[in-house]
Amino acid sequence: MAENGRRNEKQNKKQSEFESEFVVEARSLTKKFNGFTAVNAIDLSVRRGEVFGLLGPNGAGKSTTMYMLSTILAPSSGSAVINGFDAGREPIAVRRSIGMVFQDSTLDTNLTGFDNLDIHGRLYGMNGAERGKKITEVLELVELADWRGKLVKTYSGGMKRRLEIARGLLHTPTVLFLDEPTLGLDAQTRRHIWDYLRKLRAAGVTMILTTHYLEEADELCDRVAIIDHGEIKALGSPDELKRQAGETVVYLKTSGAQKQKQKLLAALKKKNFAANAIEGGVAVKCKSCENAIPALLRAADSQKIPVDAVEMRKPSLEDVFLSYTGRSLRDAGASGAEARRAAATARGFRHK
Ligand SMILES: Nc1ncnc2c1ncn2[C@@H]1O[C@H](COP(=O)(O)OP(=O)(O)OP(=O)(O)O)[C@@H](O)[C@H]1O
Numbered sequence: 125m126a127e128n129g130r131r132n133e134k135q136n137k138k139q140s141e142f143e144s145e146f147v148v149e150a151r152s153l154t155k156k157f158n159g160f161t162a163v164n165a166i167d168l169s170v171r172r173g174e175v176f177g178l179l180g181p182n183g184a185g186k187s188t189t190m191y192m193l194s195t196i197l198a199p200s201s202g203s204a205v206i207n208g209f210d211a212g213r214e215p216i217a218v219r220r221s222i223g224m225v226f227q228d229s230t231l232d233t234n235l236t237g238f239d240n241l242d243i244h245g246r247l248y249g250m251n252g253a254e255r256g257k258k259i260t261e262v263l264e265l266v267e268l269a270d271w272r273g274k275l276v277k278t279y280s281g282g283m284k285r286r287l288e289i290a291r292g293l294l295h296t297p298t299v300l301f302l303d304e305p306t307l308g309l310d311a312q313t314r315r316h317i318w319d320y321l322r323k324l325r326a327a328g329v330t331m332i333l334t335t336h337y338l339e340e341a342d343e344l345c346d347r348v349a350i351i352d353h354g355e356i357k358a359l360g361s362p363d364e365l366k367r368q369a370g371e372t373v374v375y376l377k378t379s380g381a382q383k384q385k386q387k388l389l390a391a392l393k394k395k396n397f398a399a400n401a402i403e404g405g406v407a408v409k410c411k412s413c414e415n416a417i418p419a420l421l422r423a424a425d426s427q428k429i430p431v432d433a434v435e436m437r438k439p440s441l442e443d444v445f446l447s448y449t450g451r452s453l454r455d456a457g458a459s460g461a462e463a464r465r466a467a468a469t470a471r472g473f474r475h476k
């Protein structure tokens with residue numbers, strides 16, 4: 125008992141010492157499978173309360189990284205510290221600190237939603253009263269309270285995913301890992317799940333998610349690591365990454381004669397804009413294009429050149445991926461996991 129008390133005290137002390145900025149820190153994390161390097165010396169620091177995304181195509185090493193951070197897989201080399209606990213030396217403490225939503229469903233569909241959660245709570249050593257209270261709370265959070273007594277096999281895909289998120293939250297983890305939280309769901313259901321994840325972020329839950337959906341990384345993540353062939357190619361907030369990938373371009377469309385276009389070009393260059401003639405108008409590269417548009421229009425007006433339309437194109441995360449890997453995420457086997465899952469489902473079993 126006294127020994128337990130001392131251990132708890134030590135853990136609490138360690139916990140408070142670790143009220144540091146970073147709740148997950150990985151150094152040179154590497155995983156080799158029979159000589160094949162799936163994850164190659166990854167360094168990561170995830171801030172408390174942030175939503176951190178691992179974005180990459182099929183086979184990039186996202187799940188493998190997540191498995192190492194969550195102690196499911198032992199790294200070949202390197203280290204990971206989660207919530208102040210070393211994944212190699214203190215795996216139990218790490219597991220108590222985290223919740224996990226796996227890429228493929230691990231629900232028992234022949235049980236009710238409540239039973240799936242209840243078993244999980246028992247595995248985590250939660251007592252009856254605590255379990256009951258938390259199950260009600262997490263089911264309400266994901267709007268499944270009315271479905272608690274129904275068999276999971278009668279749930280839709282989106283409802284099953286929500287139930288898995290609820291299960292991941294049951295023991296109040298410091299960090300929630302979500303491996304492809306919206307894989308294979310339709311766009312509307314995906315947005316619905318994002319809303320729950322935003323609620324969790326507002327409640328201060330740190331989340332690490334893997335995705336190969338650009339929109340998911342862009343809309344949900346505070347910072348994104350672009351991962352390809354087991355390596356982090358770029359890391360930053362979606363906006364930072366997009367800024368690094370290129371400048372925003374404004375297109376001023378004018379149906380005026382070629383001579384007029386040249387006049388407009390000269391007027392813009394005089395105002396120090398990086399302008400080029402393009403078919404149907406001029407293109408201007410700028411850092412803060414939204415603010416530059418009035419000045420661009422004034423320059424056109426000063427030369428009495430009618431502008432028929434203004435278009436602005438900001439770099440996307442797709443451009444970021446392209447600039448760091450030389451290929452498009454959409455072409456880089458992004459749909460591979462989905463295709464595998466669809467094929468596996470058609471065969472009546474899950475992959476992995
Ligand atoms: N247990 C294993 N044994 C051998 N190779 C593995 C194993 N697990 C993963 N790999 C390989 O490691 C690489 C990374 O796999 P991982 O599942 O981490 O990718 P991912 O980015 O999660 O991809 P997906 O988008 O398909 O989920 C792949 O080439 C995969 O085939």
Ligand SMILES: [Mg+2]
Nearest residue numbers: 186187188227
């Ligand atoms: Mg994966």
